[in-house]
């Protein structure tokens with residue numbers, strides 16, 4: 238099956254990036270949000286990121302306009318998924334919100350439609366069990382900023398079938414991404430490796446080993462990371478980092494994943510990184 242139309246549910250940081258790359262690859266997108274103002278914000282972010290690409294001469298104005306023109310906004314999940322071949326859900330990492338979305342999608346999407354989640358921490362097998370088609374359920378884990386990062390971690394749940402995997406792998410390549418298959422496990426591969434590094438960087442700051450700036454300098458200049466782990470933690474969101482570490486800690490019952498006390502405190506204080514204007518750095 239060729240994916241000819243996709244529904245992207247959620248227009249936040251990840252959702253608008255996912256809509257951007259599908260639309261730019263020529264696959265029309267139904268972008269589903271809960272309120273018009275959220276949809277408008279998503280569209281204006283996509284337009285801003287397309288403008289950046291026009292300025293860098295990666296695409297021309299025609300391509301920008303065609304990309305924007307192939308995104309249609311829906312404020313109702315059932316309406317937005319009824320004529321698509323693939324659904325990619327990028328709603329907040331809250332199990333109750335996800336359940337409510339997946340129950341609606343399962344009831345309204347065509348029988349042949351593949352159901353993909355961009356979750357970074359919730360079990361794909363668990364999400365799949367919220368639908369009547371676990372064999373068609375899969376993780377499509379994109380990375381921020383989606384238009385730039387090449388990876389899609391494709392996560393197979395316990396019952397995901399080979400055909401679903403193949404279609405999602407082919408579709409990811411059409412987006413000019415590199416699909417990497419992994420099996421369902423806490424944090425998949427990406428966050429199982431990334432989050433302990435970020436956590437250890439936070440322990441270093443909390444224990445007074447070095448300042449946040451100096452920890453980041455060590456990793457940027459010594460290990461050639463494009464951003465230091467603390468700047469990256471701010472970029473991802475400290476609340477998201479804490480949630481993922483808790484998933485690893487609870488999933489493996491291994492103390493090596495215990496969240497750094499400083500991370501917990503910062504989240505308690507509402508210092509969540511870029512999105513709140515303050516984390517390990519200030520973003521005024």
Ligand code: CAA
Nearest residue numbers: 286289293357379380381382384385386428463464469473
């Ligand atoms: N849309 C389109 N293009 C964008 C963009 C966006 N949102 N953001 C940046 N770009 C482009 C820029 O135009 C620029 O293009 P050129 O190479 O053609 O000049 C390029 O990306 C680099 O951007 P900048 O020059 O502005 O800035 P930079 O060199 O500092 O790079 C960065 C910014 C790409 C974010 C880089 O710092 C980076 O790769 N950081 C690491 C990001 C990362 O690790 N992301 C994964 C987070 S984990 C996650 O998402 C999943 C999870 O489950 C937690």
